[in-house]
Amino acid sequence: MQINLFGLAPWVVFFPLLGLVINLLVGKTLGEKFSGGIASLAVGASFVVSVLLALSLAGDPQMHYVRLGDWITAGPLSVGWVFRVDTLAVTMMLVVSGVGTLIHVYSIGYMHHDVRHNGDPGRYTRFFVYLNLFIAAMMVLVSADNFLMMFVGWEGVGLCSYLLIGFWFEKGADGIGNARAAKKAFIVNRIGDFGLLIALFLIFATFGSLQYDEVFAKVMQISAINSPVIVLITLFMLLAVTGKSAQVPLYVWLPDAMAGPTPVSALIHAATMVTAGVYLVTRSNPLYSAAPAAQAVVAWVGAATALFAATIAVAQADIKKVLAYSTISQLGYMVAAVGMGAYAAGMFHLVTHSFFKALLFLAAGSVILGMEHGEDATQHAAQRRAGKGSKKQQQARAKEQFVQGALVFDAEHDEQFDPQDMWNMGGLRERQPVTFWVYLIGALALAGIFPLSGFFSKDEILGEAFRLQPGIFWVLLVAAFLTAFYIGRQVCLVFLGKPRTEGASRSRENPSVILVPLVILAALAAFGGAINLPGVQSLEHWLEHTIANLEPGQFSLLLAGGALLVAGMGLLVAWAVYGQAPLAKAQPDPLRRALGPLYIALEHKWWVDELYDRIIVRPYKGLAAFLSSGVDMGVIDYLGDALARLTASLADALRRLQTGLVRMYALAFLFGAVVVLAFLAFSR
Amino acid sequence: MVPISWYIGLSITLFTLGVMGILTRRNAIIIFMSLELMFNAANLAFVTFALYYHALSGQIFVFFVMAVAAAEVAVGLALMVAIFRTKGSIDVDQVSSLKG
Numbered sequence: 001m002q003i004n005l006f007g008l009a010p011w012v013v014f015f016p017l018l019g020l021v022i023n024l025l026v027g028k029t030l031g032e033k034f035s036g037g038i039a040s041l042a043v044g045a046s047f048v049v050s051v052l053l054a055l056s057l058a059g060d061p062q063m064h065y066v067r068l069g070d071w072i073t074a075g076p077l078s079v080g081w082v083f084r085v086d087t088l089a090v091t092m093m094l095v096v097s098g099v100g101t102l103i104h105v106y107s108i109g110y111m112h113h114d115v116r117h118n119g120d121p122g123r124y125t126r127f128f129v130y131l132n133l134f135i136a137a138m139m140v141l142v143s144a145d146n147f148l149m150m151f152v153g154w155e156g157v158g159l160c161s162y163l164l165i166g167f168w169f170e171k172g173a174d175g176i177g178n179a180r181a182a183k184k185a186f187i188v189n190r191i192g193d194f195g196l197l198i199a200l201f202l203i204f205a206t207f208g209s210l211q212y213d214e215v216f217a218k219v220m221q222i223s224a225i226n227s228p229v230i231v232l233i234t235l236f237m238l239l240a241v242t243g244k245s246a247q248v249p250l251y252v253w254l255p256d257a258m259a260g261p262t263p264v265s266a267l268i269h270a271a272t273m274v275t276a277g278v279y280l281v282t283r284s285n286p287l288y289s290a291a292p293a294a295q296a297v298v299a300w301v302g303a304a305t306a307l308f309a310a311t312i313a314v315a316q317a318d319i320k321k322v323l324a325y326s327t328i329s330q331l332g333y334m335v336a337a338v339g340m341g342a343y344a345a346g347m348f349h350l351v352t353h354s355f356f357k358a359l360l361f362l363a364a365g366s367v368i369l370g371m372e373h374g375e376d377a378t379q380h381a382a383q384r385r386a387g388k389g390s391k392k393q394q395q396a397r398a399k400e401q402f403v404q405g406a407l408v409f410d411a412e413h414d415e416q417f418d419p420q421d422m423w424n425m426g427g428l429r430e431r432q433p434v435t436f437w438v439y440l441i442g443a444l445a446l447a448g449i450f451p452l453s454g455f456f457s458k459d460e461i462l463g464e465a466f467r468l469q470p471g472i473f474w475v476l477l478v479a480a481f482l483t484a485f486y487i488g489r490q491v492c493l494v495f496l497g498k499p500r501t502e503g504a505s506r507s508r509e510n511p512s513v514i515l516v517p518l519v520i521l522a523a524l525a526a527f528g529g530a531i532n533l534p535g536v537q538s539l540e541h542w543l544e545h546t547i548a549n550l551e552p553g554q555f556s557l558l559l560a561g562g563a564l565l566v567a568g569m570g571l572l573v574a575w576a577v578y579g580q581a582p583l584a585k586a587q588p589d590p591l592r593r594a595l596g597p598l599y600i601a602l603e604h605k606w607w608v609d610e611l612y613d614r615i616i617v618r619p620y621k622g623l624a625a626f627l628s629s630g631v632d633m634g635v636i637d638y639l640g641d642a643l644a645r646l647t648a649s650l651a652d653a654l655r656r657l658q659t660g661l662v663r664m665y666a667l668a669f670l671f672g673a674v675v676v677l678a679f680l681a682f683s684r
Numbered sequence: 685m686v687p688i689s690w691y692i693g694l695s696i697t698l699f700t701l702g703v704m705g706i707l708t709r710r711n712a713i714i715i716f717m718s719l720e721l722m723f724n725a726a727n728l729a730f731v732t733f734a735l736y737y738h739a740l741s742g743q744i745f746v747f748f749v750m751a752v753a754a755a756e757v758a759v760g761l762a763l764m765v766a767i768f769r770t771k772g773s774i775d776v777d778q779v780s781s782l783k784g
Contacts, residue, residue, distance in 0.1 A: 660783025662776045666706050 005052045006064040009083040012053075012093055012139045015045040020132035027125035036108035039128035043104050043135050047097035054090045061087060061545040063213075065145050072148070079210055082145035088347070088546040091539075092142035092279055095351055099271045099358050100135050102517040106362050107131065107263040109513035113369055114261055118168055127167060131267070134160035138272050142279060146211040147200050150280075154196065154244070157273045162186040164268060165260040178259045185253035192243015192250055196280075199236035202229060216286040223290040234287050234294035237280060238301065245277030246328045247305040247335055252609055254328055258320040262365030265320060270327050270361050271354035278331070278350055281338045285547050289341070296469075299339030303465075303475040306332030308606075310482035314489070315591065315602035318420050319364050322490050326446065327357055329479060333461050336472055342464035342551045344540035348532045349461055351539070352453035355528050356445035359521035363439040366514055367494060370432050370507030371419035377506040417503055422490065426582065427499040431507045434515050436495045438522040443491050445525040447484035448567045450560075453528030459560045460532070464551060466559055477566055484570025489578050497582020691732040698725035712764045712774040716757060723753045 019042025027035040057064075068081040107127065115121045137156025144150035166182030173180075200210065206222055206229050207215045223230050241247060246254040246269075257269050268274070281288060281298065288295050306329045313325035330353050337346035418424060429436045445454035458480065465473035499505035509515070532539035534555030544550050577590050592599045601607070657664075698721055705718025727746045734742025764774050771778055 658783060660780030662779055663707055663710075670703060670707070 004060070005056045006085050007066055008049050008052060009064075009066040009085050009143060010068060011049045012046045012097065012143060013083075013136050015042045015049065016132040016136040016139065018042060020129045020136070023125050023129045023132065027128065028122065032112060032121075032124050033108070035125040035128050036104070036111075039132050040101060040104035040108065042132055043097055043101045046135060046139065047094070047101050050090060050093040050097050053085050054094060057085065057087060057090055061542075063546070076208055077204065077210070079146055079148045081149060082211075083143045084145035084212070085143070086546045087542050087544075088279075088282060089142050091347060091351070091543065092275075093139065095275075095354050096135065096138050096142065096272045099354050099521075100131075100267060102520055103263050103267045103271075103358060103362065104128070104131060106266075106365075106514055106517040107261075109511055110263055110365055110369065111261065113372075117372055118171060123167075127164075127261070130160055130163045130167070131263075134164070134268060134273070138276070141276055146209075147203060147215075148210050150283075151196060151200065154240075154276060155193065157268070157276060158186060158189045158193065158244075161189070161257070161268050161273055164264040165257045167260055167264070172259055181253075181256040181259040185257050188250050188253040189243050192240040195236040195239025195243065199233045199240065202233045202236065206230075206233070212283065219286045219290050227290065230287055231291040231294050234284070234291045235297065237284060237287075238294065238298050241277035241281060241298070241335065242301065243277075244280075245274050245331045245335060247277075247301050247332060248308060251305065251309065251328045252612060255321055255324045255605070258318070258324050262320070262361060262368060265324070266358045266361035266365070269324065270357035274327065274331055275334070275350050275354065278334045278338055278346055281335070282343045282347060282547065285338075285341075285343055288339075289548075295339050295341065297339075299336050299469060299472055302332045302334070302336030302339050303472045303479075304332070305329065306336060306479040307475050307482070308332075310479045310486065312602055312605050313486040314482060315589070315599055317422055317603075318418070319367065319422050319425070319490065319494065320361070320420055322422075322486060323357070323360055323364060326360075326483065326487065329483060330357065330446070332479070333458065333476060336476060337461045337464060340464055340468045340472065340551070342461065342468070343547050344532070344537070344543050344550055344552075345457070345460040345464050347543060348539050349457035351531065352445070352457040352525070352528045355521055356442045356452075356454055356525035359438060359442040359518060359525050360446065362514075362518055362521065363435050363442060366435045366510050366518065367425065367428060367432065367439075367507075368419050369510055369514070370428065370435070371425065371503055373508055374431075374506035375417050375419060375503035378502045417501070419503070422493040424501045425494045425499070425504050426497045427495070428504065428507060429495040431499070431505070432509045434509060435518070438515075438518045439495065440491060441522045442525055443487045446487050447571055448480060448563060449571075450564055451529065452526050454525070455560075455564065456529035456532060456534070459563055460534075460555075462563050463554060463556055463559050466556075467554065468551070477563065480563060481566050481570045484567040485574045488571040488574025492574060492578035492582070496579050498584070500584060685736075688732060688736045692729065695725045695729040695732065698722075698728065710775050710777050712767075712776055715776065716760055720753065720757070723749055 019039050022038050023035050027038065063084065063086040065085065066083040068083065070078070070080045072079045111124055111127050115124050115127075134157060137153050137160055139153070141150055141153025141157060144153060162182045162185060165185055166179045169179045169182070170176075172178035203215055204210055206226070207218050209215055219230070239250075243250040254269055254274070258265055260269075288298070309325045309328035309332060313322050313329065316322045316325065330349070334346045334349050334353070337343075337349060441452065445452040448454045448458040462473060462476055462480070465476055499507075530538075537552075540550065540552065583590075589599070595602070604610075702718045702720075702722030702725060705721065706715050709715055709718065727749055730742040730746050730749070732742075734740065767779060768774050
């Protein structure tokens, strides 16, 4: 049965836009349930449209497009608002809207608690406005038919990332930490955007058009006459990819972005925005196929990032930071895959990763909620024991809590209680069982254990790597071991053993609005491998309609078994160190003694942030200070001031002429008359 | 007849005296008198040319000058009266409010 609903394509963008406009206008007055409901409905509708588009494509897999109108027509440049429906775009749409809907529903419950915890219930609606704006922008990105429209979406998701990371802009370290993290994300992304812009300029200059098909049709012909420019284009695009998809060297914003609320981390920084870079490379595959040198660079950047981030994740103490570095590492896998030309493998991992990483982040959010609840309960208990304390003490405590946000004072030990610190957790398996089981599924999927989705997607990447670039294969294999290790470490520290703080011991399971999306995501993470099983390769065949130079995936039992063994070893080592003899609060990380100075380096993220601060940020700030006070105020303002002063002194001098004496004026008349007469008399 | 330059010389002298009067005297009435002197110097020049070049228009123009001068003095003296009412004196040096 042939369904032909391609005309619906713009609605993937319009539904979220509609949702956000409604929320802007009436959301706050109509209450939390309305805001959350409308936003989730909007994204849900977008998902339905994506499904319909997918079904339409199933019958007729050629590229279709829906043209809404012209945007720019200036000389040779002609760019329009054109929505492209092909298998690649629809895959991305399904992931974004599907996972997005689940996260919206989850956020209804999560933000209800979070706005109260942070003391500003009125901000609830704003969160959903931003989330819908993000979905709209991401949809524009993936459904664009030309590079410029894609860039609009690219910038839009960057903006939403900024808005959402800094959602609690007055909170964080020193009352400015979140705002600083948001600024960092935006600025680092901007560097990537610069790369993309240069690439777009080069594309237009070389190909005369920004429309995908027109550019890709000419690639062969251009690469015959001028192949270095294609290498340049692809390398500048790589800069954009390192920014958006958090690769080395521009990944530094992603761990800081964990300052945003957990649903934001799940949606934007795990499942969708960060995959935009991988999508860009996949979409531009004809360009990359014509520049093998650039492909190699992309692949190695991905592999290096995968390993580098995995090492850092091993020594982190914050539950979300581990997941952040894990995301960077897994993105490295995807980038390495598409860099090698294995686009289907990369996209497969993109899809499965969005499932299990969103699951992990949301489940971590559930854990954090439980910890916060436990801490509140502890404080109430302590207050009841100690008496309320004076009004002043209560007010001071309340004010402190408001500023510090997520950090809550531990009434017992009078130190800062971080509900995200894994060393404060432990034994949550009994307190939050559903969360434990879904988290376990997500963790095993991430580690790549058969038969969960992560196993198939990671194995396909490893298989391709072994066949195409063995060097990359070994790097990714080591990263796989570390992946299994750090996620095993996390599961053991958070869920096994006994609670290490009183707050953890009082945590409790969350309501269904939080748990149901988790369970759905767990099912997807568990069974998601079915979209591209070896032999059947459904996703690959689906994507072949769009991507010309797809490397066909080949399944090797030996390789799969070997990778499974490596992952299993990682989990085993983690269990041996952290799970077998669960640690009490005061005990240090056993890895600290085992690795010594290496552990310090890992804990400090290899001091990359400090390095950037030293060699880039400080000189830049110095330059900015010099230009601002030295050049701008010193020279330019000085010139303006000097001009004004000159005019004033001139006026002052001329003022002397105005004596007010009539006789002076009469003299002036006489003088003028003499001059005119003399002129008349002598000019004849 | 005497050479025309004598008459013109006289006219110039009278005019210069009038200018000096305007520039140096402080009393407004004296300034008006000097102004009248200047007018009459011009009148003398007109009449001289009318006589020596047989051009009647010079004589006619003198009437115009006298009429305008009279009107102007009327206005000027009225101004002086108004100023005297405000300032109590007609010393032109005191009319210097426009001093910048």
